[in-house]
Amino acid sequence: MKIFLYSYESKAGFSRPVTAHSFLLRAVPFDDEVQTLMESSVEITSGPCRLSTSTDVWGSEIVYGHISDPHDSFSYVSKGKIIVREGRRREENPSPVYLLPSQSAAYDASMAELLRDGSAEQSAMEMALAVKEKMAYVPCSTGTTTTALQAYSQSCGVCQDFSHILIALCRHKGIPARYVCGFYEGEGETHAWVEIWDSGQWIGIDPTAGRMCDDRYIAIGRGRDAADCPVNRGLFTGIVTQSTETVVKVNEIKEDGKDNI
Amino acid sequence: MQTLIESRDSVNNWMERYGVRFGVYKNGIFNEQIFPFDSIPRTISHKDWQMLEAGLIQRVKALNAFLWDIYHEKNIIKDGVVPEEFVYASKGYMPECESVDPTCKVYSHISGIDLVEGKDGNWFILEDNLRIPSGASYPLIAREITRKVSPTTFIDNSVADNRGYADILKDMMDNMNGGRGINVILTPGRYNSAFFEHSYLAEKTGAVLAFPGDMMVEDDIVYYTGLYKEKVRVGAIYRRVSDEYMDPMAFEASSLLGVPNLFQAYKKGTVAVINGFGNGVADDKGIYYFVPKMVKYYLNEEPILHNAPTYLPYYKEDYDYILANISKLVIKDVSEAGGYGVVFGRDLTPEKLEELKNLIVEQPRRWIAQEVIDFKDLEILEGETKVWRKADLRAFVVTGGRSEDGTPAVKVWKSGLTRFSRNPNSFVVNSSQGGGFKDTWVMNK
Structure with a gap:
């Protein structure tokens, strides 16, 4: 069990003011049997804006809103304090959609060399290692809509692609699998991994690191593949160039509340 | 009747002046065509209509019950009536709709049910269109014009008045709206194949015709901001944009046709979306x-209207039958719409037949097969001579209007869109493939 202070900060700048800006964010960790959210907040720091909240069908918390007036920046901060355990999420009957190919995580016969046999948990872990072995981690080598097959064909990608390939392999073997987006201990960007379902529980596997997930992984969004849980979606009116910076900070703290670093 | 037949050219001229057109994309280029009107009406006897009306109401009630069940309890799957894979592997299944409650539990407000009449006088259902069925405006305006061109026709013949369609629609929209705001019809825009219909129905129902960008969502409430940039609350949206383009925050991110975060407002029940999400x-x-199994399952009634005899390769018995009889069957690709994925076994060369068989063996879930129905042909005027052509009927069923007991009323419009094929040998009457239409007379006696 670990306790973290986390923050996700995003700043977007536009070369000229934009209007009619709608957005939808998935930047709040799950509050469930594995993670306990002690404090959390989402704030639009670039200007006044009314926010709505809800939960999407996959269980991710969403925060969304609309800014009508012209603005040349859009920044927000999601932060809080969270307890993470090494447990597994329980579910009796996962949706059958986690067994079906999805657009970015569809199996292709050319991936057959990565298939492994065994129990669900065991074969999924071995396939994760096979993905890590086969694929080179190359930042910016793929985009948000790259499919499992495209990444596999070029033998390189990022955590999103590693996860899509593992999901495709698991589903092909009849193992329900879903995509998870979240934070990892330390400082950097968002991370992505996979949860596979076996005997009533979801088991986190990180194919990029080639290991089981533990209490250093904070889940914030999930779905069939990355398209179901982007951290930020937005649409505005304006012909502009946009620059975006995001920083994730996840620092462990002692139970007395003092920073561990 | 003779004056009516002679009126064909004047009706077509009037329709052209009114801008009654539909658009077709061919090789990426948008062309507008007039939808040719044939002045010999199809007549449906009073007796046949009573049967059709009862059967259509029954069918649409069952379909709405099915949609509610699929996105909630899923009893029809648990009870083994519909296999799970047919639901979850369907392109039209939208997991996002799970546990979402549409206003008054209505999903399919406007259902376009396609039927054909066999030579033996039996009617068969060809397909159900529960997403954004189009076509009601064509017979509406054709009747309006015909009444001008040949006013006595409708006095001499005892034909049910079809001008009430807009009132049926408006009543349904008002009831779904529940006084929460204005009614709008959302069109993808000027270059949509049915734009004429969108603007015509907006005018006839008194709804505001909204274009992409005219609406926004704030605090889970949908507002129309189109004309004066003043926010007006929207209570019901009759949308003519398909599900995946309706909300770029929830679905296709690149869509500029939808309303961002509309789906969240819909989930919270602050707006009725007509037709609902996930109907595919x-x-x-x-x-x-x-x-037909749904009719028995949900309503505990015998189906009044029958499907064309259909085989699913998913079932072993049907699979064997299809492979043995493929040359006399119609094979439909379930993953396609618009009449392009329909193949008649008898039109294929032996090599093509083998190819199709292999496709069915490879992906049995992707296909259905049907017996070819011997349609009753209808007379049309080709130049000055009468010829016989294949025709179907799209009936419009409107669910969700006011009723005495408060449950959503289900009404069948006493008319419909009769489409015929231009090509004498074609069974495909889809208007995107060059056919025309007729008025449909439902007889009062």
Whole structure:
């Protein structure tokens, strides 16, 4: 069990003011049997804006809103304090959609060399290692809509692609699998991994690191593949160039509340 | 009747002046065509209509019950009536709709049910269209013009008045709206194949015709901001934009046709969306096979209207039958819409037949097969001579209007869109493939 202070900060700048800006964010960790959210907040720091909240069908918390007036920046901060355990999420009957190919995580016969046999948990872990072995981690080598097959064909990608390939392999073997987006201990960007379902529980596997997930992984969004849980979606009116910076900070703290670093 | 037949050219001229057109994309280029009107009406006897009306109401009630069940309890799957894979593997199934409650539990407000009449006088259902069925405006305006050109026709013949369609629509929209705001019809825009219809129905129902960008969502409430940039609350949206383009925050991110975060407002129940989201799972060509079973399952009634005899390669018995009889069957690709994925076995060369068989063996879930129905042909005027052509009927069923007991009323419009094929040998009457239409007279006696 670990306790973290986390923050996700995003700043977007536009070369000229934009209007009619709608957005939808998935930047709040799950509050469930594995993670306990002690404090959390989402704030639009670039200007006044009314926010709505809800939960999407996959269980991710969403925060969304609309800014009508012209603005040349859009920044927000999601932060809080969270307890993470090494447990597994329980579910009796996962949706059958986690067994079906999805657009970015569809199996292709050319991936057959990565298939492994065994129990669900065991074969999924071995396939994760096979993905890590086969694929080179190359930042910016793929985009948000790259499919499992495209990444596999070029033998390189990022955590999103590693996860899509593992999901495709698991589903092909009849193992329900879903995509998870979240934070990892330390400082950097968002991370992505996979949860596979076996005997009533979801088991986190990180194919990029080639290991089981533990209490250093904070889940914030999930779905069939990355398209179901982007951290930020937005649409505005304006012909502009946009620059975006995001920083994730996840620092462990002692139970007395003092920073561990 | 003779004056009516002679009126064909004047009606077509009037329609051209009114801008009654539909658009077709061919090789990426947008062309507008007039939808040719044939002045010899199709008549449906009073007796046949009573049967059709009762059967259509029954069918649409069952389809709405199915949609609610699929996105909630899923009893029809648990009870083994519809196999799970037909639901979840359907392109029309939208997991996002799970546990979402549409206003008054209505999913399919406007259902376009396609039927054909066999030579033996029996009617068969060809397909259900529960997403954004189009076409009601054509017979509406054709009747309006015909009444001008040949006013005595409707005095001499005892034909049910079809001018009430807009009132039926408006009553449904008002009831779904529940006084929460204005009614709008959302069109993808000027270059949509049915734009004429969108603007015509908006005018006739008094709804505001909204274009992409005219609406926004704030605090889970939908507002129209189109004309004066003043926010006006929207209570019901009759949308003519398909599900995946309706909300770029929830679905296709690149869509500029939708309303950002509309789906969240819909989930919270602050706006009625007509037709609802996720209906594609019930009008899937693979699910069609199960509709008569739905009627029994949900309503505990015998189906009044029958499907064309249909076989699902998914079932071993049907699979064997299809492979043995493929040359006399119609094979439909369930993953396609618009009449392009329909193949008649008898039109194929032996090599092509083998190819198709292999496709069915490879992906049995992707196909359905049907017996070819011997349609009753209808007379049309080709130049100055009468010729016989294949025709179907799209009946419009409107669910969700006011009723005495408060449950959503289900009404069948006493008319419909009769489409015919231009080509004498073609059974495909889809208007995107060059056919025309007729008025449909429902007789009062």
